[in-house]
Amino acid sequence: MSDFSVEFRMPKGCPNCGNHMMKVSQAKQSDDGVFCTSCNTEVCAWDQAERILDETPRSESEQLIEDVINNKKPDSDDE
Template sequence: MSDFSVEFRMPKGCPNCGNHMMKVSQEKNPDDRVFCTSCNTDVCAWADAEQILAETPRSEAEQLIEDVMNNKKPSTDDNH
């Protein structure tokens, strides 16, 4: 993958090594491939990653980690 990628944290780990940090093209087109930052395994398409990020239930601690790693404002919603 080129240097024009962004890293983000997924709630599901890499199927090969378990790492949660992934990278995708800055363009983030639906068919762009998501790769594990540790072992470079092709994990899924960006469209699938977006769906996983939106739909996977996480504990409050897990959500806080993802918010920080993905540079989002931490969620204040108590209904995770």
């Protein structure tokens, strides 16, 4: 999967090793498996990962880390 996958950071760590870096296929179909980049454990399906990314409350510093790693533009209160 390494050639055709996308890495991203999840707010919840892998249940096996605690790593927050995950990978999913570039297609990102709802039933695609999300795997830990460290131990290759299947963590969940992509649709579950999207819900976790959207719904899990995070501290400001945790959110900034994820925004940078996941290549998101940080939210701005100035707009």
